[in-house]
Amino acid sequence: MSTVLKARGLKKYYGKGEAQVRALDGVDLDIEKGEFTAIIGTSGSGKSTLLHMLGGLDTPTAGKIFVGNTELSALKSEEAAVFRRKQIGFIFQNYNLIPVLSVWENIVFPISLDRQKPDRRFIMEIVKLLGLEKKLDSLPNNLSGGQQQRVAIARALAGKPSIILADEPTGNLDSHTSDDVVGLLKMTAREFHQTIVMITHNPEIAQMADRVIRIEDGRIAAD
Numbered sequence: 001m002s003t004v005l006k007a008r009g010l011k012k013y014y015g016k017g018e019a020q021v022r023a024l025d026g027v028d029l030d031i032e033k034g035e036f037t038a039i040i041g042t043s044g045s046g047k048s049t050l051l052h053m054l055g056g057l058d059t060p061t062a063g064k065i066f067v068g069n070t071e072l073s074a075l076k077s078e079e080a081a082v083f084r085r086k087q088i089g090f091i092f093q094n095y096n097l098i099p100v101l102s103v104w105e106n107i108v109f110p111i112s113l114d115r116q117k118p119d120r121r122f123i124m125e126i127v128k129l130l131g132l133e134k135k136l137d138s139l140p141n142n143l144s145g146g147q148q149q150r151v152a153i154a155r156a157l158a159g160k161p162s163i164i165l166a167d168e169p170t171g172n173l174d175s176h177t178s179d180d181v182v183g184l185l186k187m188t189a190r191e192f193h194q195t196i197v198m199i200t201h202n203p204e205i206a207q208m209a210d211r212v213i214r215i216e217d218g219r220i221a222a223d
């Protein structure tokens with residue numbers, strides 16, 4: 001197994017003095033290729049902060065993050081954005097689809113930002129696995145929550161990133177749809193050898209993971 005994502009001495013402090021919040025307070029973490037990791041913990045424990053740091057969406061107060069052999073935390077913001085779009089797919093609770101673009105356009109949008117050609121054959125494979133082939137011309141608002149999240153999964157996978165980071169992706173879905181969506185995510189990621197790190201409040205969803213990490217007060221409390 002090889003490590004695809006590594007954090008060392010990761011800290012994120014917000015504010016100063018009395019009002020300072022230590023959202024992350026020294027996290028060391030190694031994520032292996034192909035692993036499906038769930039991150040659990042109470043509200044405010046630092047889960048989203050950790051995920052955002054791991055994906056380079058925000059910069060740490062201290063510590064380092066490596067994606068493969070690249071130190072993400074050392075890249076300048078424009079470099080980091082390009083690197084991120086190639087290596088990391090994000091899935092959020094609120095889907096974050098663009099309402100005026102069709103399903104297909106949403107799926108290929110991050111690829112078009114880098115002026116690359118989408119691999120249509122590969123994306124159609126994902127679309128079929130996710131059961132979206134009849135929805136490609138629809139607008140996101142005409143889809144159910146579960147369908148919208150499947151579009152967000154297809155978008156995250158479309159650029160063939162090595163890592164998928166998902167922040168409470170089933171938070172707006174009923175339990176049956178949640179199981180389906182995570183099952184599909186797990187299946188597609190396995191098919192394409194991708195690594196998943198997913199925040200969840202749902203114990204059933206956490207049970208579907210290979211590894212469960214509990215965050216408490218900005219630190220890893222159990223692994």
Ligand SMILES: Nc1ncnc2c1ncn2[C@@H]1O[C@H](COP(=O)(O)OP(=O)(O)OP(=O)(O)O)[C@@H](O)[C@H]1O
Binds near residue numbers: 048
């Ligand atoms: N931009 C910010 N400015 C100040 N404090 C912040 C900021 N973002 C997060 N925090 C604080 O950092 C701590 C960790 O927040 P974080 O969102 O990482 O928790 P979480 O475990 O993801 O919570 P939830 O499960 O409710 O989403 C909280 O105390 C939060 O209030």
